[in-house]
Amino acid sequence: MKKLGLIVNPIAGMGGRVGLKGTGGADIIAKALELGAEPVSPARAVETLRSLKRAGVKFELITYPAEMGAAEASEAGLEVQVIGHITSGKTTAEDTKRAAREMLEKDVDLILLAGGDGTMSDIIKAIGTQVPILGIPTGVKMHSAAFANTPQTAGEVVARFLSEGLPLREAEVMDIDEEAYRENRLVAKLKGYVRVPYEPVMMQATKEGSTGYELADQKAIARWVIELMERGHIYALGPGTTTRAVAEELGIYNSTLLGVDLLQDYKLVARDVNEQQLLKAIGKKSATIIVSPIGRQGFIVGRGNQQLSPAVVRRVGKENVWVLATPHKLRATPTLKVDTDDAELDREFRGYIRVITGYRQTCMVKVV
Amino acid sequence: MSYQQARWIEPLIFELSKPGRVGSSLPGKPRGRINVPKELLREKLELPELSEPEVVRHYTRLSQMNYGVDSGFYPLGSCTMKYNPKVCEELAALETASCIHPHQAEETVQGALELMYRLGRFLAEIAGVARVSLQPSAGAHGEFIAMLLTRAYHKSGRDDKRDRVIVPDSAHGTNPASAAMAGYEVVTVPSNARGRVDLKALKAAVSERTAALMLTNPNTLGLFEDQIIDIAEVIHDAGGLLFYDGANLNGILGKTRPGDMGFDIVHFNLHKTFATPHGGGGPGAGPIGVQKELEKFLPVPVVEYDRKRKRYYFDYNRPHSIGKIKGFYGNFGVLVKAYAYLLLMGAEGLNEVTEAAVLNANYIMHKLLGVKGYELKFDASGPCKHEVVFSTESLKLETGVTARDVAKRLLDHGIHAPTYYFPPIVPEALMIEPTETEPREELDHFVDALNTIAQEARSNPEKLRSAPTTTAIGKLDEAKASREPILSWGAHRKSAKK
Structure with missing residues (x-):
């Protein structure tokens, strides 16, 4: 029988309704409560658990006490094994991290997490990507791709994962600087990748160009990108698993997942470069930027890859920015965005852009 | 619920086999010598051994556990699972249609040639194109031939930098597959909120590298692409060709014609629109029609009529042709059924369809x-x-x-x-x-x-x-x-x- 770990961050999402743009930090929680914020996360977790229960799958549920999972599980009518200790009403990020570590020890097959970007980042800090995770969307900020679209679909995906097994894909975990965000500046950082179960798009196989499987589609994209590459040219490979597949297809296994690497003549020439190093390396050579949309919101330049600054993009030229995305990813982010700190450049990107979606396959996608 | 399908516990025919049981007596060992190389000879055939009634019962039971247009409603979208009139089957089963051989001399199969010639003319009229080839053996084969014709057309104009084919995101997967198989890069354009091609995205997609647009009209949402004249203009202005995927021709028969909408190449699914069986029920046929300027590229042979000698013949003398694309001349039995259907319906009937x-x-x-x-x-x-x-x-x-x-x-x-x-x-x-x-x-x-x-x-x-x-x-x-x-x-x- 498979084991499911459940972690509920009971305060996630409280800041949103009262306009606080996130709920990180004790003073903000106090302020949220003062403004009359009510917990949203537990109710959403219950919704997911009910949808999971409806599917009638047998599994072992392990969770943390009270509002961190036990209460939600009992409300949804699920039997549960409770581990750990918390001070109810005063949970912190440390509790989330400890819960994740203890669930790792318990050998759970999947952690179901009710929270937002911040909670997801806490889990990565604690246990890395050792256990697959699926997020129930309950936070204020949801830039990470590791969340299901709705609490209900989260339940359905978990049910299928537990009963028949679903493939895993790597999804971005993003978090933004909440303080900057409250000052209306958005600095989104790519924190890492977690493995997330996903449903291959269900359709008659013969009628779709894509295989519906992320890894196969990424490989197809990589092969086409490599065919398009020219000698002497500099290629700046942005963060992400789709771009990493290009490096791997070239036999390069030490590319940086979260940074920007430089390729020339099919070889890695520099790892994890910053803006200045990028500009210097490119110099007067012709160059191409290869990126993949980040997170659920489809940012191609500016968020999660700030090294690709307006100066770098202008030097390379907008027409030399190659965007890669699997059909599965494009379905989740039907429009793309840019946020480069340079309004003029952002404007130039607006309209339709050709996105490489497979081997000799491209798709016109709107940049808004 | 008032439905219950037959449920036989029916073994495989191999499991029903009993040694020595026969349905018909086969002749003994052939006399004389047959020159088959040793490595191609098989020791055992391992065919099932049963009597005729056993075989008949077995397959009757299997057929009762099947489902088709003849047993009930079959609303399989995009497949046009219409009823296949039995008279068309009967005509296709006539000895003069089913027992002729493709190697027979032309003068002994004049009727078959006339049928193909006339069917081609009918289809050309229905689609508003100059000429039709009946050879592609199924829909996707027809699409693929359309892509080969597109390439031949651009090449002849020394315009061979065109390496991209545009396909809407609502298209059948066979469209991008056909284009890719013909060596083209596929560019997908999104639909707008009305479920039609997004004209702005289309304009952003075309360039001097555009070879063609593949479009189904009505599209796979069952909606008519009402901006088709503008779409055609965008593609033609860019120097590309317009290919009509005939999957949904049943929605416009007699009302409008792809040719009148500006399409240069059209394909038909005889097994959808023209009531020949499909879906495990038999081979299909995917004839392809073209406008005048593409006619010379059609695959060989083309059925022609020699007025002087009052005789139909296969014309292989076509120097610009893309060549041969299928053994012999197409799925002839399917062509007979479609021809019978067209005669059965007439122009009025197709309108009513x-x-x-x-x-x-x-x-x-x-x-x-x-x-x-x-x-x-x-x-x-x-x-x-x-x-x-x-x-x-x-x-x-x-x-x-x-x-x-x-x-x-x-x-x-x-x-x-x-x-x-x-x-x-x-x-x-x-x-x-x-x-x-x-x-x-x-x-x-x-x-x-x-x-x-x-x-x-x-x-x-x-x-x-x-x-x-x-x-x-x-x-x-x-x-x-x-x-x-x-x-x-x-x-x-x-x-x-x-």
Whole structure:
């Protein structure tokens, strides 16, 4: 029988309704409560658990006490094994991290997490990507791709994962600087990748160009990108698993997942470069930027890859920015965005852009 | 529920085999010597041994566990599963059609040649094109030939930098596959909120590298591309060609013609629009029609008529032709059936076909719009054409029941499932194409069934999910079936050994 770990961050999402743009930090929680914020996360977790229960799958549920999972599980009518200790009403990020570590020890097959970007980042800090995770969307900020679209679909995906097994894909975990965000500046950082179960798009196989499987589609994209590459040219490979597949297809296994690497003549020439190093390396050579949309919101330049600054993009030229995305990813982010700190450049990107979606396959996608 | 399919516990024919039992007596060992190399000789044939009645009963039982247009409603969207008139089958079975050989001398098969010549002319008239080749053996083959013709056309104009083919995101997957197979890069353009080609995206997609646009009209949402004249202009101004995918020709017969909309190449699915069987029921045929400037590239041979000698003949003397694309001359039996269908219907009849097909689809659309749980994802202000795509997304959010569950439950009502999860631009899609050959009672039965299923999704979703239960075979493990197909006796024995 498979084991499911459940972690509920009971305060996630409280800041949103009262306009606080996130709920990180004790003073903000106090302020949220003062403004009359009510917990949203537990109710959403219950919704997911009910949808999971409806599917009638047998599994072992392990969770943390009270509002961190036990209460939600009992409300949804699920039997549960409770581990750990918390001070109810005063949970912190440390509790989330400890819960994740203890669930790792318990050998759970999947952690179901009710929270937002911040909670997801806490889990990565604690246990890395050792256990697959699926997020129930309950936070204020949801830039990470590791969340299901709705609490209900989260339940359905978990049910299928537990009963028949679903493939895993790597999804971005993003978090933004909440303080900057409250000052209306958005600095989104790519924190890492977690493995997330996903449903291959269900359709008659013969009628779709894509295989519906992320890894196969990424490989197809990589092969086409490599065919398009020219000698002497500099290629700046942005963060992400789709771009990493290009490096791997070239036999390069030490590319940086979260940074920007430089390729020339099919070889890695520099790892994890910053803006200045990028500009210097490119110099007067012709160059191409290869990126993949980040997170659920489809940012191609500016968020999660700030090294690709307006100066770098202008030097390379907008027409030399190659965007890669699997059909599965494009379905989740039907429009793309840019946020480069340079309004003029952002404007130039607006309209339709050709996105490489497979081997000799491209798709016109709107940049808004 | 008033449906129960026959459910025989029927072994495989190999398992029924008894040594020495025969259905007909075969001649003994052939006399003389047959010159077969040793390595090609088989020791044993391992054919099943049964009497004739045993064989007849076996296959009759299997047929009773099958489902087809002859047993009930088959609203499989995009496939045009219309009734196949039996008289067409009878004509195709005539000795003069079924017993002729492609190696026979031309003067002994003048009737067959005349039939092909005239069928080509009929199709050209229906589509508004100059000339038709009947050779492609199925729809996707026709699409592929269209791409080869496109390449030949651009090459002849020394315009061979054109390496991109544009395809809307609502297209059949065979479109990008055909273009890719012909060596083109595929550029997908999105649909707009009205479910039609997004003209702005199309304009952004065209360039001096555009070879062609592949378009289905009405499109796979069953909606007419009403900006087709503008679309044609954008493509032609860029120097590209327009290819018409004939999948949905049943929605416009006699009302408008692809040629009049500006299409340069057109393909037909005789097994959809012109009532020849398909879906395991026999081979298809995907003739291809072109405008004047592309005629010389058509595959060889082309059936011609020599007026002086009053004689039909195969013309191989076509120096610009893309060459041979199929053994012999096409799926001739299918051509006979389609020709018979065209004569049966006449021009008036074809007009009525489209009117009834469109009316039936609209009847279903309007009836179903009143049922909670089924909704349209694109603009529904106008009529649909021959098919309609509903989404069950709200039903899924409300009850957890998916489009696939709904489709499978329909089987319990004695109705073939609609196409589901296609086109991919509609979440939880049910693609419904009733065709013109269904009476109103069948349509009502279908809508009633969907209504019942939506209610059941709320009252008893568990039972619904276990569907189908009244069919010969119940719920399948689809993933396993596609990963580990067992399609032959040999494969079955191998898997049993494991």
